[in-house]
Amino acid sequence: MNIGIFTDTYSPQISGVATSIKIMEKELRKRGHNVYIFTTTDPNADRESEKGRVFRMPSIPFLFFPERRIAVAGVNKFIKLVGQLDLDIIHTHTEFSLGLLGKKIAKKYDIPSVHTYHTMYINYLHYIAKGKILTPAMVKRMTKSFCESYDAVITPHFKSEASFRRLSRA
Template sequence: MRIALVAEQFLPHVNGVTHSVIRVLEHLRDHGHEAMVIAPSYEKTLFLGSVDHVDGVRVERIPSLPLAGYPEVRVASCTVNRMQRILARFAPDVVHVASPFILGWQAIQAAKGLGLPCVAVYQTDVPGYAARYGAALLEKSMWSHVRTMHNSATLTLAPSTASIASLHEHGVQRVHTWRRGVDTVRFSPDRRDDAWRDRVGGGRRIVGYVGRLAPEKQVADLVVLDSLPDTQLVVVGSGPQKESLRALLPHAHFEGFLSGTELATVMASLDVFVHPGEHETFCQTIQEAMACAVPVVAVGRGGPLDLVDSSRNGWLYRPGDTEALRDRVRDLVGDDAKRLAFARTAHRTVQTRTWDAVCDQLVEHYGRAARVNSRTNGARRTGLGAR
């Protein structure tokens, strides 16, 4: 198949959307499919796009501007006509739109105009983020936009039961499940680094968070862990709240942004992984912690509900109840037998969730979208003929 992937964010910016697009590209290449990417440009100029390649895959860059207050995130836009020209040159069998909002919406309209099947992948709770950024009044209009976009696509893929329920609640139709894989070779308990543990933890239990340092992640909730006895809080990541969090968590160790083997080593060297964000459609870092045999304490909302089996591979706590967060972490750091039992179960939980398996499912969804699109276009042509 020939697949055009349209991504609101892409390299060099690394986040969950970028990571999943990269893994999909690897799978398509390894299985004989052809792909191209349409993504924001990270050049300083607004007017000129560019073309580059990532592992042999052509990347068509669309002019973009940095998001106010969060310059690592780019906002790209082009006309639907230009998007149609780009797609027409490549002639894809399917258009895959990753976390659509602006550029993705233009791609959905362009694909529809060209009669191409379009798979829209819901990955980011933008309406939920609006409230965290002090724009709660925009949430309703954002959901209206999400509904229009996804109902214009051939089908929508969502990563968790919570995100599917939310989409249905807001009127999005034709939603199917597509979860995320985890690299169980890179993320492995074998990467545990005792020297790093001694240097950072000094013999204490290490509790860690990995992710963006931004309001929607609610990292500030970890203040209840900053002075937990006999523990060391570790924060991995970067973002607009980096400096304010350093002031709020004076006892925490900040590792900064990590990726690849460095990230896997730190993840495997934790005793407990924590994630307080309530707006996760999935939460890939939870799977990565489990692959490293690290039990998880996460908020009981959104994607973590599907990943954390409370009292078996970790604990869930009620949204907003930071005292419960503290109690759950204290329970695991203070009970070696329980923590190690949870760790073993966590490791077993994710061993079948490989990227190969989930990307095979994705290709099946591509085929489903092509069949639905063919039937729809056939019915439309028949209707026109009858008139």
């Protein structure tokens, strides 16, 4: 299979999401799949070793978490590239820039899509302007809205599954 993974967090960044994706990528390749990573630029990335398998969109540090990045350009280039790669499935690992792009591309090309819900955002609200910008009700609406168009949503842990189930209920 030709698998496209869309993420705002990827090596050399260090996080649970980046580690999870690296393990998944390695295991899928061992099984003979072609895995393409669509992610944000990173000044510490080894571009030479990534050639042909990791595609990076221009990005800037995310306002509230500067160690994370958010894509700012390159949408049309990625849309064309996905058309050339003939992806069989799109797997997103973020609800932000690359996750939104993965959703858009899956819809445009009628490609099945899966989303991994990694982060329990309710637990992070206090980091974003001390919880005064985003409320739990807003997170619930955003989670439900983002995830409802996927063919499947998976979680890496029973805690994130419980959080997702609470947030995605009507």
